[in-house]
Amino acid sequence: MSNSKSIGQILRRIRREKLWTLQKTCEEADNIIDAARLSRIESTNSMPSLVAGYKIAKALGVKVEDLFNEAEGVISKPSGYEEKIPVLSWVRAGAMCSSPTSHGFSDCDEWISPPRPNMAPNCYALKVRGDSMQAPHGTSFSDGCYIIVDPAMAPENRSYVIAMTRDTEESTFKQLIMDAGQTLLKPLNPHYPIIQANEDMIICGVVTDMVSRIA
Template identity: 45%
Template structure:
């Protein structure tokens, strides 16, 4: 489980760091942030902003984007601590601008929060996403990639998807974003429920000579044959490794 207090405290520390770099005064920062957000159509109370600065809460998606645009930092860094810190020309162009209120709803949809759930909950999610209640989640975190409203996040356990050599790797503690509504094809990373044990696993969907199976990135682990009883719960559409 991700410690919510640690996430909030680390976000607050990075926010202060970005404000320092931007030359924003130390005293009265809450007022300065409030004025800035208001000018771009993001309306937050001074009490809410104070909680960000004191490590008591995380900024919501619309506020996070506006802060990154203002302070010239990457959202992945401000929210999660993923380097690099500064925006590049490419990341700036990709960043949705908060120029007016008409853009806000689109940004919330593009960078919505998804529940961080347990692997046990992921098994039940395969059955019916409608049965999930918001308070069942360990936490709600923003997804930095497009994802449907059915999407969710999982914290990787074990090292079956850790690459011992070069290439993409998903070590223990890595956060993955799963979209049940996105079609999974051969070569995609997927979350699947395997028969008999009904356990949920994270693997690569692969095939060879007509044989379809789930392949771990770590070659020390066995592949898992896909049968009629295997259920692909969703495609992994994004990931990040917390600091």
């Protein structure tokens, strides 16, 4: 499913987050357009002129290129962190799963270097909690390691995934098992139970890499 949006939808979201009226936004943009015109831009797929778009974006505190990136489903990163990967909280990862382009990376406090070149543009990292994915042998994810999540990758049988329950936005890290018509979320640690996935669960992304830090 595409996460693309219109420029108008994005401008409306940012304006509402700032609690600005249409008139206030136009005034802050030197009245480059009037409130009626801005309302039409927000509610349709019409585009502002280049000058108007620049002034409105500047008034709202965003860059024009960030608007186009979000419209294409690419989440912008702050200057100086373009090559880094943001470390998200598990709560925030669940929120991003519900609304992928409504949560940027600009206010992330922790960033890590990518483990390899050509990482997915919207990938993010999570810090593993607990030992449910720590296997007695083979592939294992220990408590405190970082996993890299690609939210755009399609999961396959035996993929490592981040799954979320829709109503609680509670996310979990497990191995996806699709077998005999069943969809299961399997911990690698045999001391933890296998979870039967149901219609309330969605896959937020596929884990592609692991990064461990040496103390």
